[in-house]
Amino acid sequence: MPGHRTKGFWSSAAALALCAMVAGCSGSGESVGGGKVVLRYTWWGNPDRAERTEQALALFEKQHPDIQVQTSFSAYEAYKQKLATQAAGGDAPDVMQLDYRQIDQYASGGVLLDLGEQKAALRTGEIDAGLLATGRLDGTQYAIPQGRGTETIAYDVKAWKATGVPLPGRGWTWSEWADTMRALAEKTGKPGATDPGQSEDAFEVWLRGQGKSLYTKGGELGFTAADLTRWWTFTDKLRREGAVSPAEQTTQLDGSVENTPLGRGEALSDSNWDAPASGFLALIPSGVALAPMPSGEDGTPGQYYKPSMFLGVGANTSHPKEAAQLVDFLINDEEAAKVLGATRGIPVNDSVRKEIEPQLEDFDKTVADYQSSLEGTLNPPPQAPPSGDNALQTTFQRDYDQVSYERMSPREAAENYVTEAKAELRS
Numbered sequence: 001m002p003g004h005r006t007k008g009f010w011s012s013a014a015a016l017a018l019c020a021m022v023a024g025c026s027g028s029g030e031s032v033g034g035g036k037v038v039l040r041y042t043w044w045g046n047p048d049r050a051e052r053t054e055q056a057l058a059l060f061e062k063q064h065p066d067i068q069v070q071t072s073f074s075a076y077e078a079y080k081q082k083l084a085t086q087a088a089g090g091d092a093p094d095v096m097q098l099d100y101r102q103i104d105q106y107a108s109g110g111v112l113l114d115l116g117e118q119k120a121a122l123r124t125g126e127i128d129a130g131l132l133a134t135g136r137l138d139g140t141q142y143a144i145p146q147g148r149g150t151e152t153i154a155y156d157v158k159a160w161k162a163t164g165v166p167l168p169g170r171g172w173t174w175s176e177w178a179d180t181m182r183a184l185a186e187k188t189g190k191p192g193a194t195d196p197g198q199s200e201d202a203f204e205v206w207l208r209g210q211g212k213s214l215y216t217k218g219g220e221l222g223f224t225a226a227d228l229t230r231w232w233t234f235t236d237k238l239r240r241e242g243a244v245s246p247a248e249q250t251t252q253l254d255g256s257v258e259n260t261p262l263g264r265g266e267a268l269s270d271s272n273w274d275a276p277a278s279g280f281l282a283l284i285p286s287g288v289a290l291a292p293m294p295s296g297e298d299g300t301p302g303q304y305y306k307p308s309m310f311l312g313v314g315a316n317t318s319h320p321k322e323a324a325q326l327v328d329f330l331i332n333d334e335e336a337a338k339v340l341g342a343t344r345g346i347p348v349n350d351s352v353r354k355e356i357e358p359q360l361e362d363f364d365k366t367v368a369d370y371q372s373s374l375e376g377t378l379n380p381p382p383q384a385p386p387s388g389d390n391a392l393q394t395t396f397q398r399d400y401d402q403v404s405y406e407r408m409s410p411r412e413a414a415e416n417y418v419t420e421a422k423a424e425l426r427s
Contacts, residue, residue, distance in 0.1 A: 036068045037319050039326055043071075043097035043309075044079035046257065046279040049343040056336040060329045067322050076255035080390075087111045092314035094323045098143050100307060103135060104219075105387035107142040113313040115141045118324035123332055126349040134307050134384050142312060144327055147275065147345025149308030150371060150378070151205055151293045153177075153193075154277040155269035156262065158286040163187035163268075168291035170373065174206060174234070177294040181243040184268050191267040194260055195244040195404065197235030198253065200389075200396040202271050202293075205303050206231055208379065209296030219386035220425060225411070225418040232410035236403050247404035253397075258283065274370055275308055275345045278363045290370040304381045305371070308345030342367040388424040395420055 043053065050073050057069045074082065080099070086092050092111050106112050115122055124132055124144065135143035153168060160167060165183045172180070181192030196202035204214050213222035238244045245261040252259050257279035261267035270280075271293065280288045293303040311330060313323040329336055337352045341364035347353045360368050399417045402408040408416070 036066055037322050038068045038070055039095060039317075039319065039323055040070050040072075040093040041095040041326065042079070042083065042093045043073050044076040044255075045073055045097075045343070046075075046276065048278055048282075049073070052340050052343050056330070056339045059333070059335055059339065060326060063329070064322075064325065067325070069326065090316060092316065094314050094317040094319065095326050096312050096314065097146070098310040098312045099390075100134065100310070101385050101390045101393065103143050103310065103312075103384040104137055105390050106312065107137040107140070108387055110315055111312075112142040113315045113317065113320055113323075115144065115313065115324065115327075118313075118320060121321050121324035122328045126332065126351050128348065128350070130380055131305070131307055131348055134381060135310050135312075137384070143310035144312075144331060145307030145309075145348045146311050146331055147308040147342070148305050148348055148371070149273045149275050149345035150305050150374065151201060151271060151303045152274045152277060152370060153269050153291040153293060154262065154272050154280055154288050155291065156284050156286070157289045159188070159268050160184070167289075170292055170377075171299065172292070172294050173297050173299070174209070174294040175297060178234070178238055178243065181238060181269075182241060185241070185243045188268065191243060191245045191249075191261060193244050193267055193269045194253070194262060194271065195235055195239050195246075195250045196271050197232055197239070197244075197404065198250050198397045198400045199271060200393050201273075203228070203231050203396070205293045206296075207302065208304070209294070209300050209302035211296070211300060213382055215382070215385055215389070217383065221418065221421055225414045228414035228417060229411045232400060232403055232414055235400075236410055239404055247401065250404055251401055273306075273308060273345075274367045275342055278343065278367075281363055290366060292374065301378050303374075304378050305374075306381050307348070346371055386425055388421075388427065392421050392424055395424070 041057070053073070054071065057071065061067065061069060073079070083092070083096060087106060087109065098106065122144070127145065131145045131148065135141055135145055155168070163184055165180060165187060168180065184192030207214060207223055207227065210227070212227065216222050235244065239246065245267055249261045249266055257263045257272070257276065260270045262270035263280060263283045274290055277288065277290060295301050311327045313320060313327065317323050332349050332352065334352055334355055337347050337349070337356050338359065341360060346368055347356065357368050395417060399413045403410055403413045
């Protein structure tokens, strides 16, 4: 947890702890010393995102001297587990960062507040209607998209150029991507990329390029075991050839860029979301660039503009208005947007985005330019996945581990996954 910005933070934290011990009251959204409201706000991300978030929150506290924000962050996997524990115990934060795959789970579980009740404090008129709709469940707005992101191939520019293999461009197919990874591996003696077989996100891009989807509108699987067998046969062959990372490297993945083969200097590229790819800069000082995800063999794009993350408010918060004000600030405040840049994706507020894009620098500009290069070429985003998908991401990686360690064939693992997935989605 980063250090807080205000002098009163530690005394307020102590007051919260004393309140919890002596009075047995909740630590969420309490009013403490000096009459200030303390809001707990949690998110996942890298140190760069954390530093900028702290700077933006200092502006919020200046605008709202009656509110104090207590913060915490961690890498995605650790964050996801901690939030699940808090939610199960009725101790969800006042304001929380959410992934696409958590909306259904937490909304249907009664963890999230109906934000439609806070229209006076939370403005949504400048957000694209399609993006805004991804935070709804059964017509109720439970979460607000905070940024717009899309998947990318992040790569080590200097190392790639040194091989003489042509740099990636727009419009390559999965077959062309595979041939390029083979060429990189042949030139360097190390994998061209992280094995994408373990990633449900990469599989979704491939699947959409085939004209299919992860889920139907009714929340059932949108693909068959045969589809998944084709994907895992494709990636497993590349692994056996040494074109993508071996099992020993792939199984170290934990959601952080530091533990990717690219981050460790063991591969030349990695499929990731565009904003989090900023974390590679600290690991690859010579620079990283972003390329589009491969398309289907007929050119059908699989990637899409996705809400990079959402903001939700805990259903049990003691201060829904103040929590909504914090969400509104993080989405609609122009000064906050200038500080946050593209660390959570390009802003979803149309006016804010147009205002700050010309001012973006360094990797923020890289992300903005990358997204601009894709304008008009991508298909609309799917609806948020059903709640069972959150657990199935882990199942997906676990079953592919069996393939990459050659304990199961692609078909056996695919059939096992589909059987488990159907059971999970029914529960």
